[in-house]
Amino acid sequence: MNRSEKAEAVTQLNAALSDAASVVIVRNLGLTVAQSTVLRQQMRDAGASYKVAKNRLAKIALDGTPYTGLADLLTGPTAVASAADPVVAAKIAVEFAKTNPKLEIVGGGMGDTVLDVEGVKALAALPSLDELRGTLIGLLQAPATKVAQIAAAPAGQLARVFGAYAAKEAA
Incomplete structure (x- = not known):
């Protein structure tokens, strides 16, 4: 990735995070391409987005959003799921993690509130x-x-x- 591509990726991720009602950070511990595609499709069908980004770029994209407190969760192979509906991204991530142990919920956020793993699971349990x-x-x-x-x-x-x-x- 050259500098302009990185800037474009940061801008897109920042726009997605700014419009999101909730964000879930997940750790990818060896998902296959097919499994990742299934997860992306489930997210897309529900109106959520699932983006894998370099942690350094994701941390830059978090600046200027209500989710700046999530920067500490971005370690290792992570991905960011976000949605306009506060429950959708958490619900899909938690359901997918139940059937696939290679996806680990790290935490998330809802507005200025940083959620731990149990908080994300509680959010997923809401209608x-x-x-x-x-x-x-x-x-x-x-x-x-x-x-x-x-x-x-x-x-x-x-x-x-x-x-x-x-x-x-x-x-």
């Missing part, structure tokens, strides 16, 4: 933003459904009574 929206809509919709059922119940009872009288007269 995602879409799941929370679905739950909220379900909670808001349930009372309306109950009201509609209660309002329709007397009319249904009246129709059953008329049906019973009609069946009695016909017999």
